[in-house]
Amino acid sequence: MKKSERLNDMMRYLNNREFFNLSDLMDKYAISKSTALRDISSLEQLGMPIFAEHGRHGRYGLLKNRLLSPIIFTIDEVYALYFAMLTLESYQSTPFHLSVNKLNEKFEHCLSSTQINQIHKMKKVLQFEMYQHKHVSRFLDKILASILNESACNIEYTKENQTKSYPVQFFRISAKFGQWYATGIELTTNTYRVFRCDRITFIEEKENKTRYSIEELLSRSLEIYQSAKSIDFEVGIAEQAKDIFYKEHYPSMEIEVGPKTVIKGFYNPGEEDFLANYFMRYGHAVTSVKPEALKQIIKDKLEQLVNHYQKI
Secondary structure (H helix, E strand, O other): OHHHHHHHHHHHHOOOOEOOOOHHHHHHHOOOHHHHHHHHHHHHHOOOOEEEEEEOOOOOEEEOOOOOOOOOOOHHHHHHHHHHHHHHEEEEEOOOOOOHHHHHHHHHHOOOHHHHHHHHHHHHHOOOOOOOOOOOOHHHHHHHHHHHOEEEEEEEEEEOOEEEEEEEEEEEEEOOOOEEEEEEEEEOOOOOEEEEEEHEEEEEEEEOOOOOOHHHHHHHHHHHHHOOOOEEEEHHHHHHHHHHHHHOOOOOOEEEOOOEEEEEEEEOOOHHHHHHHHOOOOOEEEEEEEEEEHHHHHHHHHHHHHHHHHHH
């Protein structure tokens, strides 16, 4: 381990300790006493508030109520963090109260002019495929707060010009295909539901006696989603089409890759159209479909599509 890497790690290690001995550093980093002393001196020069207690049982300590020096990043780590930050530019809304432009400005203020020129060049040649999030989701921060507090919410949800109220306990926020989604348990029916966040027009956190823990909801999410009348499916695909699955799939399905490549899973009554539309994306790569009812729905949809193109 290089000295710069060791000092960086040492800062994190000591951050949670009130006192330490030379032997702690010598054992953890397999270094000599003289190297440990030089490292402590280097940490002090970097601004770490270290003091020494002398005597028979001497030790080192960290001053309380003082900010520790910032963690030192390598230039490659700086570049990686910078480009991770830039992915936020595709989001119209985030769960955090921040301005991406201000964040970018603060970040670049910490860099040298040479480093800034370098990352500006990199922005021109590095491309990341991202969906643009065009819709505003006003309550992402409140949804996230309710998840962290493990509390229920009353929400108003507008879809197709109709507004309905739901008591919900959310347990997941996800971003897919240019939209934010919040997954939760609708408490009146105890059913799994996914809400498009930009359609939530009101949210109020409340106390609820039937509150679940996040861990319980996450572990039971698929079980809760699957209804007693769910239908199993099995769709064979060509081996080269597995990339379509990896790019987009859902918790209710999994892929088995072997002599045959098969997508297996289940769907609840009423979700047949959604599943049929999903497998139509595989085109000629589909080699088999079970059950027959799902296959027939796909055939009907394809026939409707052909009729549409014949009319235009």
